[in-house]
Amino acid sequence: MHNPQWLRSFAAVVAQGSFTRAAQHLGLTQAAVSQHVRHLEDELGPLLIRRPRQIELTPAGNALLAFIQDMERAQGRLRASLSQTVSDQGEVSLISPGSVGLALYPILLDYQRNHPGLMIRHRFAPDPEALQAVVNKQYELGLVTLKPDDPRVAASAFTEEVLELVVPAGAQAEDWADLQRLGFIDHPDGRAMATRLLSRRFPGNPGVGTLPVHGFTNQVALILEPVSRGLGFTVIPRHARESFAQAALIDTVECGDPVRDTLWLIHRAEWPLSGAAQWLVERLRGLPRFRRDRAA
Known part of the structure; x- marks a missing residue:
């Protein structure tokens, strides 16, 4: 694992276009920024071509910059996933029976299209598979037709079929x-x-x-x-x-x-839902299509 400070210095040099501006941006000396980039080049080979008033990335430099950007996005997704603040940012995983899944899936796609920071993973499955997937932490949310008798699982009535x-x-x-x-x-x-x-x-x-x-x-x-x-x-x-x-x-x-038939929303009982899952559940429960008091 590369030193995070070295990576920040390299990314700043690329973004600012010079070692001097990168040092000012980071609150470091220019010598420190140069040393950080040199450490990375000692490990990875030439990363930058220094020209007067211009810095050009080598192929290795492009690869390292892409790695840093991927890492920053992954860290953002992790923070969103672990946050309990209700938000439309992060990944939500849901497993459900096919019948209600047919109704849910287009709605989930609309949510994801209208909220670019949201990523929804959905799977169709019968009750036993859905329950096991939630218990095994493969999916955060599940819908089942029979209320589980399992202390590891919290269940609440979601809608009626x-x-x-x-x-x-x-x-x-x-x-x-x-x-x-x-x-x-x-x-x-x-x-x-x-x-x-x-x-x-x-x-x-x-x-x-x-x-x-x-x-x-x-x-x-x-x-x-x-x-x-x-x-x-x-x-x-x-x-x-x-x-x-x-x-x-x-x-x-x-x-x-x-x-x-009552459909039960399930999740692991030992910890609260992520902020993104709370956001999604609140909106699904508010839809007329899934109201429990909907007229027959």
């Missing part, structure tokens, strides 16, 4: 026979979600297992593609339905009292 019965545009779903005729588009949580919701809409039904399956996908963004093409119906969270681009090709069916 409402389950919806989605059919091709214009399709009828008045009775169980209509669903049998349409066929079911399944997904990893499809049968569990359908069982819970369809018991409200069709009490006493013979069970999801009696429905013909017309398709399956494990990609939440693609579940509504076969539905939009008339290949069947499905049951998914509202956030996923609202993120589907071809809304005119699908319809939702009223199912009485909504079936709601």
Whole structure:
């Protein structure tokens, strides 16, 4: 590791264009600044070409200057990450289920575009992976559908996911026979979600297992593609339905009292959130789309 003072002197010489001005800027003698640069050149080779009234960087000098600039940026990111002052500066990492992730991701991109000092890292993952990533400190924030029973994790209610019965545009779903005729588009949580919701809409039904399956996908963004093409119906969270681009090709069916799942925001309990994470959470909680009292 190079002496920080030597690096500051070198950067000042480059920025000021002369050893004299660099010394004045740093409050040092010119001899001290020259000695610092000489120490660096003893280790790294020639860094500067001294010309009358001009200093030119060698390739090694350019490389060292880039290193110093990278180090300064990294130090700035570290300070922002460790600061608990609420700020739109620094890195935030978030891992979430696919359904709400589809709704979140464009919002996160907008935040990052409008706040140049903010960097957001997001990953789609099921509950077990999201919980483990937060516990292992790979992600600062997580969203899960089941409240963790783990003393290492702090959890607070974030928003609700409402389950919806989605059919091709214009399709009828008045009775169980209509669903049998349409066929079911399944997904990893499809049968569990359908069982819970369809018991409200069709009490006493013979069970999801009696429905013909017309398709399956494990990609939440693609579940509504076969539905939009008339290949069947499905049951998914509202956030996923609202993120589907071809809304005119699908319809939702009223199912009485909504079936709601709470999404829990989690982070490690032993330390507070970074300032950037606090900033992001405050803004997400304020969005109408994620209000917990949102009308069904």
